[in-house]
Amino acid sequence: MSASPEASAEQAHPLEASDRDLVDGLLAATTPTDEQLVDAARLLIRYDGFPGAVALKADLDKVIKLWKLSRDQLNERVQQLWAGGYRPGQGGSMETPAVGSGFDASDSESSV
Helix, strand or coil: CCCCHHHHCCECCCCHHHHHHHHHHHHCCCCCCHHHHHHHHHHHHHHCCCCECHHHHHHHHHHHHHCCCCHHHHHHHHHHHHHCCCCCCCCCCCCCCCCCCCCCHHHHHHCC
């Protein structure tokens, strides 16, 4: 016997646990930074149409409502940020880079 379609319909996303921490931080932001706007937009894209992560998707919807933005307004603001030269980590910490591995190859050979 196979599992019912209802039981298997919701999937677990491999990044859901780390994204949950990020979404919790977004929920705490009353006035979002550029980085938080970009994070919210990319997470909305990541989970759009994903058959699972229902609570996380609901919290992302809460985030943009808290910021008094529609999804279209959020996307427009983020597009303006990118067009204006925004790059992840330029103004903040690189502890958790949004893009790339965070590996700096120049450190691997220079300390020998």
